[in-house]
Amino acid sequence: MNVVETLRDLSEVWKLFSEIPDDATLSVDLAALYLGISVKSLARYRQKGGGPQYIQYQSEDSKARNQRINYLLGDLRNWRETHKxxxxxxxxxxxxxxxxxxxxxxxxxxxxxxxxxxxxxxxxxxxxxxxxxxxxxxxxxxxxxxxxxxxxxxxxxxxxxxxxxxxxxxxxxxxxxxxxxxxxxxxxxxxxxxxxxxxxxx
Incomplete structure (x- = not known):
């Protein structure tokens, strides 16, 4: 079951989003859903610029493509606001x-x-x-x-x-x-x- 299908079953999902503080972190899947774009499009923004700021956890023993990416909800809200x-x-x-x-x-x-x-x-x-x-x-x-x-x-x-x-x-x-x-x-x-x-x- 993909993220959209999972969250569609949660009637309170958008209420929860509104109650989550700006400094909360979201995974790439949830960030893409919140913005209404695909995970692939979000990855292109990270590569080419122009997208929301994100957090990439550095690890000496892991390859860059395997490093975990997160987004602050506040950054996503600001980015969405500029794209209305x-x-x-x-x-x-x-x-x-x-x-x-x-x-x-x-x-x-x-x-x-x-x-x-x-x-x-x-x-x-x-x-x-x-x-x-x-x-x-x-x-x-x-x-x-x-x-x-x-x-x-x-x-x-x-x-x-x-x-x-x-x-x-x-x-x-x-x-x-x-x-x-x-x-x-x-x-x-x-x-x-x-x-x-x-x-x-x-």
Missing amino acids: VKDTIHAAQVRGLTFASLGDFTEPQPFWLLHNVNDSHNKILSHALTTPDADFKALLLKKNATVVWFSVEEALFMNWVSVYERLKWNNLLNEVLKHIIKSSNVAQEKHLLNAYLNSIDM
Whole structure:
């Protein structure tokens, strides 16, 4: 049983989080859950920077990759506070959730998926990193809700609970496509102009 499944069974988990003091330490799994990101994403933040501060216990007889990593809850709270977003477009500007190229839309992203026993098709509810805190907490307690990783490209061809939630990501993809097309056209005009000027010089 993974961490999300375990904590979903604890109805008081978020109440406990609110009662835990800032100087309490959390494991990597719990830190990732609290932030709403994957353990792998949290590891990338440690490697590349930009993530919350963490504690790494040094040990002379252990390899660095085997050393235990912990996070202070207060540091996680502060980091989350700086990454609050107003809407999906704003969310796209947050470090770790930036869409500037088509490749960004093929990278795995965490989405809340709802399993409907009366329907053979699962439905996407929202992107986990743009889900409001209150909704995120409520979803943790739902038996039919899980965080699943797939690309935005894949997500757009799946069923969604809300057409308006899907529309945000559809519009975001369209905005990036428009920017790429415009940039490509500008580059093409530049190449044509250079070719024309070079032909005159010859």
